Amino acid sequence: MDIKRYQGLLWLVAGLLIALIVQFTSQPQWNSKVQRVPVTQDAQGQWTYTQGDTTTVISAQPYTQSPLHPDNLRQAATPPDVEQQWVLIAGEEKPVRLQAYSHQGMASLLPAFLAIVLCLVTREPLMALLGGVISAAILLGRFDLSSDVFIPALATESAAGILILYLWLLGGLMGIWGKTGAAQAFAELMTRRVVRGPRSAKLVTWLLGLIFFQGGTMSTVLVGTTVKPMADKANVSHEELSYVVDSTASPIAILIAFNAWPAYVQALIFVPGVTFLATEADRLSFFFASVPLSFYAVLAILSTFLLSLDKPWFCSAEMRQAMQRARRGEGLNRPDAQPLSAKELHAVTPPADYASHWGEFVWPLVTLIVVAIGTFMFNDSPQIHWAFGAALLLATIMAMVKGMGLRQVMEGFANGWKGVVVASVVLMLAITLGGLSKELGGGNYLVQLLGDKLPFWCLPVLLQWLTMVIAFSTGTSWGTYAVAFPLAMPLVWAVAQSQGVANPELLMMLCFAAVLNGSVYGDQCSPISDTTILSAMTTGCDLMDHVRTQWVPATFAAVGASVLWTGCALVWV
Incomplete structure (x- = not known):
């Protein structure tokens, strides 16, 4: 019997058996x-x-x-x-x-561990996430998956938002662009005027990642959908493209933090008796003062810039092979890759008498950006659904004014919806698994296990790698902040006082930056993260190809950041 062929099934069975044993033999x-x-x-x-x-x-x-x-x-x-x-x-x-x-000890980490292993072994994210969800449900004693797990998860506001945004609005917009040929026309224009090859296509992608500094899902969706047509024409592999899109989303949101991040994070870092964290204004000032210490974000953005210049110094051999394959015209994905976005999203099928124009791509995109930024400025939160809805409405009106019939418009919608169904299901499963993992208390278990074992100069690296593991296991940076900051900041202050640290504020800033950046690394590299999934989906990349080619340069950046934080703690604290 070929064990390799069945190793995914063996891992799944073993994981579910362990979950059953823990459920019936131990208590939280x-x-x-x-x-x-x-x-x-x-x-x-x-x-x-x-x-x-x-x-x-x-x-x-x-x-x-x-x-x-x-x-x-x-x-x-x-x-x-x-x-x-x-x-x-x-x-x-x-x-x-x-x-x-x-928490349930080490078993709290089982669902995330099982999902990640199955992703790596089978390259089937649907099976992997489903296995993680089932094991989490067993550990929580929820054996009726439909009534106790999936229906409650689908009935949440976040689930409804995902279905509306990523399935209906994003899928519809990409479908109508495919039907009108607008994305293809824009790609041809950029190829003639701006993009002269893979390097310039990646530089445009990198610059757009810096411009869309809101971070998270918004940046990955905006940049990915904008650059894919022109990058495809320039023979940029989807592994390269998804890496640049993903690694200029959350890292740039930390460095150019004029977004929702500071307001969310400052509420988590209050420590009594610490004067520089006493008020909301103090905590916001502390956030922005710590930005220069976000070494991981700086190194991650630098590595994507080098890749954009065709200098993959920190990349894996697999990324270099992907670059060479695309340049030789042998495919933007591996021959046996399974991209998250279906072929319907990339088909250009305008009617024979329809004249495609780049403006049908640019003006809806401009509308999307203006609405998103405008609502952020007035409401302190970008209304992404409004932005995509306005873009979709404008794209539809422009197509119909130019003579496209309603039936053809609906065909475009249908193609777009079909193209994102699988990715939307993967995203739903990832969010369901993240919620169940949070209930199991895996993050709290890790912090409780490792929180106070090392001297002060080790704290930044300890917190960095601890939050990397938590975010990688749960697929969320903001969820990791909610777990880690309320525990980490009082811990750092207590250690600074007990060990007589000369500059406790600097130590707090270093540890704050370590938690902030470590969570982003874990989120970026996790195959169950929404930004990872969306980066692969919008760029047409195989999810696990994106994960495997991204984690090497991201880890180089994380190790470099560890060295810098430790050096700062030893020299200046």
């Missing part, structure tokens, strides 16, 4: 963490906490008497009745919030 381990959030005292002497428009009167009890105290949790035979409580700690003036969490 409960612990708690202190969250020091801003509270105020009113005229009547009552402590209150305000979140948004809601103000809550705090009723606190002594920390040692709380059922959520770690000692009380360990002694309890059943899970706590509440998972959050306000308590008073001896020696502190203000109440703090005690948050309970659970």
Whole structure:
């Protein structure tokens, strides 16, 4: 029997068996963490906490008497009745919030580990993610997958947003561009006027990645859909293109942080008694002051720039082979690759009497960008659905004004929708797995296991690699921030005080940058990350080809950042 042929199935069976054994033989381990959030005292002497428009009167009890105290949790035979409580700690003036969490030890990491291994072994992201989801459901005791897992996941606001944005709007826009030949006309224009070969095509991609500095899914979708037609004509392999698109999305969002990132992150880094983190304005200033220490982001963007210049110094042999294959005209993907975007997205099928024009690509794209940036400026959050909806509406109107019939327009929509169905399902499974992994507490387990084992100068690298593992396992950088920052920042401050660090603020900045950048690395390299999936989808790349060719230069950048953070801690802290 050919074991290699069945190794994916063997891994899947082994993973599910382990999940079943853990479910029936072990209990979740409960612990708690202190969250020091801003509270105020009113005229009547009552402590209150305000979140948004809601103000809550705090009723606190002594920390040692709380059922959520770690000692009380360990002694309890059943899970706590509440998972959050306000308590008073001896020696502190203000109440703090005690948050309970659970994990199942190493088994908490099993679903993400199984999904990643199956991705690498089988190159079938659907099977891999489904295996991860099933194992997570078993560990949580949810054996009715339809009622307990998939229906609740599909019923969420985020799931609806994915279906509307990536399936209907993005798929429809790419389909109508294929039907009108607009993307092809734009590619031909750029080839005549700007792009002279693979190098200039990649440089345009790199520059657009810097311009679209909102980061995350927005940047990958905008850049990927914009550059693919011209990059294809210039014989840029899809492995190269997806790497440049992915590695100029979140890294540039850290460095040019005029986006939603600072507002989200500052809320997670409050530490009582630390004056430079006392107010929201202080924390925002701390964020921007730490930007120059984002060494991973700088090195990642530098490596994509070098690749754009055809200098793949930090790239793998597989990336170099992809470059040579594309330049020889032997295919933009491997012969047996399975791109996430279907062939319908790349078919140019305008009616015989229809005159394609580059303006039908450019003006909807300009509308998309203007609406996204405009809503960000006025609402502090880009309305991506509005932006893509406006672009799709304009592209449709332009096609019909030029004489395309409604039936032909709908054919374009249908082709676009068919082209992104698989990628949308993969994205849905990835988000479902991420939610289940968060419930299992894998991130909390890792932080609890490794959080305070090393001297102060090792803390930046420890936190970097810890968050790299968490983000890689869960496929989300922002989710990793929510787990890591509330634990890491108080830990760093406590270590700085106990070890007599001369410059504790600089150590805090180094560790902050390490968590920020380590999470981005893990998110970028994870095959279950939405940005990784979208980068492969919009550029027409095989998902695992993108993952395998990206992780080598990304890891070079991560190692370089580790050296720089450690050097700074040893020399200046």
